[in-house]
Amino acid sequence: MGLKDLLNAGSDGTHGDATSMVSMDARPNEPWVTTKLDFLVNWGRANSLWPMPFGTACCAIEFMASAASNYDLARFGMERMAFSPRQSDVLICAGRVPFKLAPVLRRIWQQMPQPKWAISMGACASTGGMFDTYAVVQGIDTIIPIDVYVPGCPPRPEGLIYGIMMLQKKVMNERMNGTSREEMEPDPKSKLYIPSSRIDELSEPFGNSVHQTRSAP
Amino acid sequence: MRAEKFTVISAGHGGGDVPATPKNVPHKGGDANPSAAALQAQFGPAIVRVDVINGETTVIVDRDKAHDIIQWLHDEPTHAYEYLSDVTAVEHRDSQRPIEIVWHLRSIKFRRFIRLKAMIVKGSALSICSIWDIYKGADWLERECYDMFGIQFVGHPDLRRILLWEQFKEGHPLRKDFPLRGRFSRSQQLENALAANPEARYSMEELSIVDAYEELPLDMRRRLLGGEKTGE
Amino acid sequence: MATKRTIEVELSTTGLTKDGKAQRIPLVMGGGAAVALEAPPSMEPELEGEHMLINIGPQHPATHGVLRLVLEMEGETVVRCIPHVGYLHCGFEKIGEYRQYNQIIPWTDREDYLNSIGNNVAFALGAERLFNIEITERCKVLRVMAMELSRIASHLVWMGTTCIDIGAYTPFLWSFQYREKIYEMLEKWVGARLTTTATRVGGMAADIPEGWTDKLQSFVQDFPRTLDECERMLTKNAIWVGRTVGLGVMSPEEALNYGLSGPMIRASGVDYDVRKDFPYLDYETYDWTVPVGTSGDVYDRFLVRMAEMRESVKILAQTLKRLPDGPVNVDDPRVILPPKKKATSEMESMIHHFKNVMEGPRPPIGESYVAVESPKGEKGYYFVSDGSSKPVRWRIRPPSYVNLSAIPKMVEGHLLSDVIAINASIDIVMGEIDR
Numbered sequence: 001m002g003l004k005d006l007l008n009a010g011s012d013g014t015h016g017d018a019t020s021m022v023s024m025d026a027r028p029n030e031p032w033v034t035t036k037l038d039f040l041v042n043w044g045r046a047n048s049l050w051p052m053p054f055g056t057a058c059c060a061i062e063f064m065a066s067a068a069s070n071y072d073l074a075r076f077g078m079e080r081m082a083f084s085p086r087q088s089d090v091l092i093c094a095g096r097v098p099f100k101l102a103p104v105l106r107r108i109w110q111q112m113p114q115p116k117w118a119i120s121m122g123a124c125a126s127t128g129g130m131f132d133t134y135a136v137v138q139g140i141d142t143i144i145p146i147d148v149y150v151p152g153c154p155p156r157p158e159g160l161i162y163g164i165m166m167l168q169k170k171v172m173n174e175r176m177n178g179t180s181r182e183e184m185e186p187d188p189k190s191k192l193y194i195p196s197s198r199i200d201e202l203s204e205p206f207g208n209s210v211h212q213t214r215s216a217p
Numbered sequence: 218m219r220a221e222k223f224t225v226i227s228a229g230h231g232g233g234d235v236p237a238t239p240k241n242v243p244h245k246g247g248d249a250n251p252s253a254a255a256l257q258a259q260f261g262p263a264i265v266r267v268d269v270i271n272g273e274t275t276v277i278v279d280r281d282k283a284h285d286i287i288q289w290l291h292d293e294p295t296h297a298y299e300y301l302s303d304v305t306a307v308e309h310r311d312s313q314r315p316i317e318i319v320w321h322l323r324s325i326k327f328r329r330f331i332r333l334k335a336m337i338v339k340g341s342a343l344s345i346c347s348i349w350d351i352y353k354g355a356d357w358l359e360r361e362c363y364d365m366f367g368i369q370f371v372g373h374p375d376l377r378r379i380l381l382w383e384q385f386k387e388g389h390p391l392r393k394d395f396p397l398r399g400r401f402s403r404s405q406q407l408e409n410a411l412a413a414n415p416e417a418r419y420s421m422e423e424l425s426i427v428d429a430y431e432e433l434p435l436d437m438r439r440r441l442l443g444g445e446k447t448g449e
Numbered sequence: 450m451a452t453k454r455t456i457e458v459e460l461s462t463t464g465l466t467k468d469g470k471a472q473r474i475p476l477v478m479g480g481g482a483a484v485a486l487e488a489p490p491s492m493e494p495e496l497e498g499e500h501m502l503i504n505i506g507p508q509h510p511a512t513h514g515v516l517r518l519v520l521e522m523e524g525e526t527v528v529r530c531i532p533h534v535g536y537l538h539c540g541f542e543k544i545g546e547y548r549q550y551n552q553i554i555p556w557t558d559r560e561d562y563l564n565s566i567g568n569n570v571a572f573a574l575g576a577e578r579l580f581n582i583e584i585t586e587r588c589k590v591l592r593v594m595a596m597e598l599s600r601i602a603s604h605l606v607w608m609g610t611t612c613i614d615i616g617a618y619t620p621f622l623w624s625f626q627y628r629e630k631i632y633e634m635l636e637k638w639v640g641a642r643l644t645t646t647a648t649r650v651g652g653m654a655a656d657i658p659e660g661w662t663d664k665l666q667s668f669v670q671d672f673p674r675t676l677d678e679c680e681r682m683l684t685k686n687a688i689w690v691g692r693t694v695g696l697g698v699m700s701p702e703e704a705l706n707y708g709l710s711g712p713m714i715r716a717s718g719v720d721y722d723v724r725k726d727f728p729y730l731d732y733e734t735y736d737w738t739v740p741v742g743t744s745g746d747v748y749d750r751f752l753v754r755m756a757e758m759r760e761s762v763k764i765l766a767q768t769l770k771r772l773p774d775g776p777v778n779v780d781d782p783r784v785i786l787p788p789k790k791k792a793t794s795e796m797e798s799m800i801h802h803f804k805n806v807m808e809g810p811r812p813p814i815g816e817s818y819v820a821v822e823s824p825k826g827e828k829g830y831y832f833v834s835d836g837s838s839k840p841v842r843w844r845i846r847p848p849s850y851v852n853l854s855a856i857p858k859m860v861e862g863h864l865l866s867d868v869i870a871i872n873a874s875i876d877i878v879m880g881e882i883d884r
Contacts, residue, residue, distance in 0.1 A: 054508060056515050056537055057880050058562035058643060061606065065632075068609075068625030083510040098883075099410035100382050101515060101536045104507050107415050130555065133540035134390055134399030134406075135381075142407055154643055191411050196404035203403040222744045223718035226701045228726045238728045244581050244813055270815045271578050299705045300721070302820065303846045307833050310841055321818055321829070321846070325705065325719065328726050332818065354708025357854035365542070380535035380883055390543055397540075397547055416504070 038176055045089070045115065046171040047077040049164070052088035054108060057095030059122035059154040066157035076164055085111040090167065091144070094154075096124035098135045102143050109144040117171070119163055120146045123153045128203075138203045142194050145184040231297065231326035242272035250274035250331050252296050252324075260286055265336075273332055280335040283318075284346035284372075287333065290322060291351050298322040298331065301352040304359055306366045308393050318345050318368065337368070347372035365391035384413060500528060503865065507536045511614045511869045514879030518856075518868065525864050530857045534850075537883035545843030549809030550576045550650050553843060558644040560845060561881040563606050564824050566635060566645045567599040573648035574729055575819035575830035579812045580784060582651050587775045589730050591653055594665065594768045596730070596821070597761040601672070602631045603824035603876075604754050608679065611751075611873040615692050620679050627675050634664050650810060651785050652778030662769055669766050676758055683751070693748040697859035697871035700745060707855040710848050711826025712753045713875065717745035723822040735764050747874040754876075784810040809838030818846075825849045825876055849875065850882045 051073075055063055067073045067081070082088035085108045097105055109118070120140055123129035126149045128138035140146065147170060150163035186193050194202075229235075246269055253267045253274050263282035268275040278286050290298040302321035309317075315336040322331050337343060347370035349355045359370040360379040367389035370376055377383060381390070386409065387400045399406055506517035515536035521529040541560055545553050557572045558565035570592045577584060584592075605628045609621035632642040638657050639647045647654050683689045699709065704717035714721055722739045724732040740756035742749030778785045786805050787798035814836045820829035826848030833842040852875050860868045 053510075058559050058565075060514070061562055062643060064606075064610075065625060065629065068629075069622045070626065070629045081510075085508075096537065096539055098536065098538050099406055100413075100538060101507065102407065102410040103413050103415040104515075104536070106411060108508055130559075131539045131544070133397055133543055134387065134395070135538050135540045137407065137410075138403055143411065156642065190404065190408055192404065192407060196408070199404040199407065200402045223701050225718045225720055225741050225743065226705070227720040228722075235733065236726060236728055237733050238731050241583060242578065242581070244815065271581070271817045273816075273818060275816075301708050302827065302829060303818075303831065303844070305831065305842075305844045307842045309833075310835060319831070321831070323727075325721050325726070330727065330818075352708060353703075353706050353858075354851050354854065357850060358708075361850075378535075380538040382535070390540060395543075397543060 038174070039172075041176065042172045042174055046168040048080075049076075049078055049090045049117075049168070049171075050080050050082040050088045051078050051090050051092050052082050052085050052108070052112065053092050053094060054105065055092075055094045056097060056101065057124065059094035059125070062154040062157060063092065063094045063121065063160065066160050071157040071161065073161070073164070076161065076168070078164065085109075086113065088112055089116055091116065091118040092121055092160075093118065093125045093140055093144075094121040096122075096129065096131055097137045097140050097143075099137060100135075102137050105140065106143050115174075117147045117167055118144055119148045119150060119160075119167060121150045121160060121163070122155055123151060126151065129153060138199075142192050142199055145193055226325070228325045229328045231324070233327055236328055239272050245270060247272055250329055252290065252298070252329060252331055255293075255296065256286065256290070259289060273330065275332045275334055277334045277336065280318075280337060280345060283320075283333065283335045284348060284351075287320065287322070287348050288351055290331070296324060296329075297326040298324045298329070300325050301348070301354050301358075302330075304348070304355055304362055306362050306368055306391075308366065308391070310393060312339065312393070315339060316343070316366070316368070318362075320348070342369075343367055344369035344371050346370070347376075349373050365389055367392065382413060384409075505868070507533075512872065513610060513877055514882075516853075516872070516877065516879060516882075518872070520860075520865065520868065522865065527860050527863055527865065527868060530860045530868070532853065532856055534853070534879075535883050537879045539884065541884040542843055542845065545840060547839065549838045550580075550812070550840070551809065553840075554648060555644070555646050558646055559880060560884060561823060561825065561828070561847075561849075561878050562643065563603040563878055564599045565643060566595045566639075566647050567603075567821070567823050568828070569645060569648040570596050570730075571819065571821040571823065571828055572830055573650055574821065575817055575832055576650045576812070578817040578819050579815060579832050579834055580650060580810065581813065582779055582781065582784065584651065584779055585776055586773050587656075588652055588777050588779075590768050590772045591657065591777065592648070593730050593732070593735075594765060594772075595647060597764050597768075598631050598634065598665075600761050600824045601758050602628050604758050605631075607754060607824070607873075607876045608751075611870075612683070614869050614873045615689065617682070617689070620682055623675055623679060627672060630668055634661065634668065637661055637664070649778070649785070651781055656777045662772065665765065666769060669762055669769065672762055673759065676755065676762075680755060684755075690748065692867075692870055693751060693874075694746060695744075696747040696863060696867050697874060698745045699855065699859060703855075703858070704745065707858070708851045709826070709855060710851065711822065711824065711876075712750050712757065713826060713852050715740065716742035716749040716753045718743050723820050723827050727820060729819065729821060735767050737763050747870050750874045811836060811838050820846065823848060825878065825881070826852060845881070845884055847881045847884065849877045853877050853882060 053060065053063055065071060073079060091109060091112060093105065120126045124131055125140050128136050137143065148163045148167045150159055152159050184193060187195060190196050192199065249267055249269050253276050256276055257264045257267065260282060263279040263286065265277040265279060290296050300323040302323050305319050307317040307319060315338045318335045318337065320333040322333065323329070335345060337345065345368060347355065347359055349359065349372065357379060359373050360376060362368055363370060363376050364378045364380050378385065388395055401409070501522045503520045503522055504517070505520065506512045507515040512518070517533040517536065519531040519533065520527050541556055544556060554569055554572055557568040561568055605624035609624040612618070612620040635645055636642050638661060639645045639654055699717045701718040704714045704719055709717065710721070718741060720739055720741050725739055737760045740753050740760065742753050782801040787801050791798040792802040812834045814834060816833045818829055818831040820827045827846065828848050829846030831844035831846065832840050835841045856872065856875065859871050863871065
């Protein structure tokens with residue numbers, strides 16, 4: 001069934017002018033599909049994510065390994081590393097983020113154009129990991145909104161690739177006129193994405209780590 | 218063809234045996250580095266004590282004479298400690314014990330290693346001579362020591378924080394009274410950090426060309442007003 | 450500073466001879482194909498005028514991490530360079546004061562993360578001197594294997610990333626291919642690719658599995674071929690030579706005074722290698738040489754690192770021949786956990802296990818500084834113990850921190866694009882610089 005038939009179906013032929021205009025352009029022998037605009041846009045976005053690697057520490061080495069010959073991120077439409085935040089879609093924060101770097105990370109996130117996503121790669125970026133010290137941000141989700149957390153210290157390249165595939169799934173399910181694409185806004189006063197009281201509550205030492213914040217005699 | 222440019226300085230050209238991996242090193246005692254005896258002969262009372270621990274010679278020197286002693290070790294051709302490995306400090310858990318400044322020196326010529334220590338008694342001014350004029354490599358090592366312990370290196374040209382930022386308000390992290398997780402709560406630390414301007418410049422050098430003066434903490438402005446010059 | 454060196458360049462494209470065999474046609478005309486390359490001219494006086502500030506980093510693909518350089522430029526010439534570090538300061542040394550000796554080892558992985566297993570070994574050596582432990586012969590050889598493998602892995606990353614910085618992508622892919630092979634071996638041995646935590650005070654976390662030496666054997670045989678390929682791509686490549694010769698020159702006296710170490714000081718013509726001059730792990734009994742450069746520029750640093758990889762392969766081949774049988778860990782219940790089977794069946798072993806895990810081994814009062822030759826240079830661990838199970842002070846002597854502190858001196862008077870090459874030649878790892 002061609003475009004002409006589709007347009008004619010349901011019409012009684014009285015609006016002949018308009019349909020005949022279309023039927024002149026439509027080529028009935030070529031294949032075509034109909035779909036939702038959402039799907040088309042998301043399909044395009046999900047398969048050409050331009051990552052912006054914000055590599056700080058060990059995870060950046062595993063990120064490099066994922067991009068190199070053996071694991072080859074290019075298979076997932078991610079071969080185009082954008083080292084400028086202004087030409088990128090997804091921020092991959094690979095490695096620990098100390099407080100000195102926090103305003104830099106925030107600035108880079110603000111420089112990225114919409115639509116944008118963020119992957120937190122590794123335990124340190126996600127939670128502070130083993131660096132429960134005076135210098136390290138305990139989870140970058142306090143300063144930028146994160147879509148996918150990849151666990152591991154560092155994650156294997158397979159883990160990162162799985163995380164990217166999860167992000168692609170997430171992108172596929174987005175709606176253009178819904179609430180899902182609106183960017184999360186930080187708290188206007190503290191400029192944090194998680195309320196201050198919750199941060200303090202969550203980052204209290206617990207269990208074994210209570211002992212480990214004490215220096216031995 | 219490639220032009221020979223520098224003549225190679227080979228390690229151990231001052232003579233001596235080919236070194237071997239130390240084996241069965243006694244915990245205390247053993248042969249001291251010959252430079253320690255030479256130092257005692259040269260400086261006498263300025264050498265407080267010579268220890269040999271785990272085969273490493275530690276010379277504890279008078280804090281005011283440290284610069285002269287290191288200068289002598291560097292210049293004297295029969296010892297030739299031309300390589301500075303490390304400058305650091307040690308604070309003990311026992312709060313009565315003095316803070317130690319530690320220099321690790323190497324002689325490439327004679328393949329020797331010596332550790333110098335100077336004590337800063339608690340309560341006295343936290344300052345020691347800088348050896349930047351002897352070893353350029355001491356520049357960042359002393360800045361780090363200042364950053365982590367708050368020790369003033371007198372004579373250092375550009376003593377400011379290096380690993381932490383100038384506006385870091387919590388103190389000097391490697392001091393024993395500094396808690397592991399910092400003095401502020403996590404959210405406060407985050408808010409302080411995010412308030413910083415990522416484009417801020419902290420170097421006095423840069424200030425000569427760029428106007429970032431207003432963003433500086435008070436003590437730095439004061440030092441600048443005093444006409445302090447930095448760099449080589 | 451004006452160095453004038455001539456290097457025989459062999460940039461060529463492959464063509465075919467009459468009988469169909471591959472043939473190399475030099476692109477440069479004139480028989481000997483020698484091109485004289487001069488160092489870039491220093492500041493020209495007529496360009497005096499307004500200076501400009503250029504900020505590179507902390508987020509920049511060519512700074513190998515989160516280094517920030519502020520450059521004062523006159524035209525395209527660097528007048529002054531002000532490095533800012535500390536963007537990755539995580540408080541390693543502070544954490545060390547809160548952990549038992551064996552518990553610190555995971556942090557050593559993450560400090561110079563290109564050389565993690567080498568750091569593990571360095572840490573264990575330092576702690577063992579503090580504990581006054583003599584390790585077993587088999588352990589020594591295994592540790593030499595680990596250190597040399599990690600040296601190759603680190604130099605491979607250096608080569609790959611430096612090539613990307615200067616504009617060649619292929620060596621990056623080749624070097625990571627072989628790096629993956631090293632990863633595979635390490636994974637077979639200790640279970641992790643990058644963060645190995647392979648050593649314990651007094652031994653290793655695990656002995657090598659069966660058949661592992663065959664893998665190493667084939668690596669030792671195959672790897673030099675990849676090195677040859679990379680050298681063929683780079684050593685006489687006109688672009689590579691043009692971008693590296695005469696840059697960032699440090700004289701031997703300056704290099705000593707600035708405290709440079711590793712390939713940096715050796716490229717400057719100082720024959721200082723910790724493995725030879727302050728040996729550990731019986732390095733003096735292996736047959737190898739220290740490659741030394743004579744010009745102290747970026748090109749010589751490249752040559753020294755390539756030669757070092759070949760020497761490492763030589764050492765690895767010798768370790769395979771001499772690997773003795775016998776126990777890996779010392780027979781000392783003070784520091785080494787008893788085997789699991791004994792710990793669950795014998796009272797005494799169980800007490801040792803409990804004491805070791807809960808209280809941790811206690812070294813005598815004292816201090817030790819053990820330096821090893823890491824791929825970046827002299828890496829030292831300095832411990833001060835007060836007799837308790839946690840060190841009073843754990844100090845890392847970071848080679849690339851000291852090497853980087855000479856960058857203002859090295860880039861002065863060079864062009865902006867050369868700053869990238871010089872910075873790459875230092876082989877910095879921000880995890881180690883900032884700790």
